[in-house]
Amino acid sequence: MAKVAIMGYGTVGSGVYDIIKNNADHLSRSVDGEKIELKYILDIRDFPDHPEPNLFTKEFNDILNDGEVTVAAEVMGGLHPAYEFTKALLEAGKSVVTSNKELVATYGTELLEIAREKNVNYLFEASVGGGIPIIRPMHQCLTANNIVKIAGILNGTTNYILDQMIRKGKTFETALKDAQAKGFAERNPAADIEGHDACRKIAILASLASGKFVDYSDIDTEGITAVTLDDVKYAAAMDSVIKLIGYAEFGEDGKVYSIVSPMVIKSDSPLSGVDGVFNAILVTGDCVGDVMFYGKGAGKLPTASAVTADIVDAVKHRERSKKIFWEKPSGTIMAGKDSRKFRYFIRTNDNAENIRGIFGKCEFVDNLISGESAFVTEPLTSSEAEDKTARLRDVVTKLRVMA
Numbered sequence: 001m002a003k004v005a006i007m008g009y010g011t012v013g014s015g016v017y018d019i020i021k022n023n024a025d026h027l028s029r030s031v032d033g034e035k036i037e038l039k040y041i042l043d044i045r046d047f048p049d050h051p052e053p054n055l056f057t058k059e060f061n062d063i064l065n066d067g068e069v070t071v072a073a074e075v076m077g078g079l080h081p082a083y084e085f086t087k088a089l090l091e092a093g094k095s096v097v098t099s100n101k102e103l104v105a106t107y108g109t110e111l112l113e114i115a116r117e118k119n120v121n122y123l124f125e126a127s128v129g130g131g132i133p134i135i136r137p138m139h140q141c142l143t144a145n146n147i148v149k150i151a152g153i154l155n156g157t158t159n160y161i162l163d164q165m166i167r168k169g170k171t172f173e174t175a176l177k178d179a180q181a182k183g184f185a186e187r188n189p190a191a192d193i194e195g196h197d198a199c200r201k202i203a204i205l206a207s208l209a210s211g212k213f214v215d216y217s218d219i220d221t222e223g224i225t226a227v228t229l230d231d232v233k234y235a236a237a238m239d240s241v242i243k244l245i246g247y248a249e250f251g252e253d254g255k256v257y258s259i260v261s262p263m264v265i266k267s268d269s270p271l272s273g274v275d276g277v278f279n280a281i282l283v284t285g286d287c288v289g290d291v292m293f294y295g296k297g298a299g300k301l302p303t304a305s306a307v308t309a310d311i312v313d314a315v316k317h318r319e320r321s322k323k324i325f326w327e328k329p330s331g332t333i334m335a336g337k338d339s340r341k342f343r344y345f346i347r348t349n350d351n352a353e354n355i356r357g358i359f360g361k362c363e364f365v366d367n368l369i370s371g372e373s374a375f376v377t378e379p380l381t382s383s384e385a386e387d388k389t390a391r392l393r394d395v396v397t398k399l400r401v402m403a
Ligand code: HSE
Pocket: 127, 130, 154, 155, 156, 157, 158, 184, 185, 186, 192, 197, 297, 298, 299
């Protein structure tokens, strides 16, 4: 019998509870017939109508000091007290599994190191891509590869919002309200729409791929709040869509280039057809080439599916660390922001002559709004794009175009 605890009974925590109850036989088969029994649910709130009220505790120490509990699922979210709880549990020789990308992206290096020292596991499959298997495939199945590039739609809320704008012509605000009503959005929607959630996720993937801690605060991050219905219409006219992309490239010199940015994506890219709350992560390895991971990136059961799989894995690997870790680099491993060029889609009220004077060769797009010009530049560094657009009159939009 493996006794486990859930910490945080929100959307994901209640999903983990449902899966442990509903799929008990199947889960037990996965661990050679051993039963997975839920012993505690930690939450500061009361759940008087819950069918198993005796499981609930408000005392973290009940879990920490219970020698029978070997695995805890931290699905509380936020940094504190999730960090203190996780650290204490790992130090006490218990494995912890989590969906908390903020915690993994911030304290992952330290927590993974403690797990390794204590011969237990800190698993975080649900922290990126919700229900999509991505952490384990990157760590195990793609381990023979040097990862060259990762481009991902990593945030379900923003993908849902952009999709509603594209397909239904909804405004940004209405689409955001829909996403919140459906439970996809973070408590604070800024984390989604400003790109912070996607930034933490690409930082985790980049750390895993490079074996070195990629600090999310070093990643240039832009959300989708400035993307308008007109931009979306322009993209459609160019046989493209706009998606929020978490992007990382890994140089042979060990440097990592990473950004989070809305990008114009041609309809022939596999990422262009990823709609609604779905996420997709396109990983390029030096041996395997391109592989794409696709599925529901948010929501109760998809996320709980990944958390529960980690519980099973932690039970299977009791007292055997899976040795997933990344090191803190001695200096910066981030490549400069100008080490990579993109083409840019630009809308401006300036005229074609000035545009050509500033940008040289560029591709004009039929304008949909009278009085403005729309065009796509040649590949430019971030600084070149900034300097040149600063010389234009009234820039309406500046968006990277994915190659
Ligand atoms: N708010 C996140 C999203 C939830 O929309 O993708 C999953 O991390």
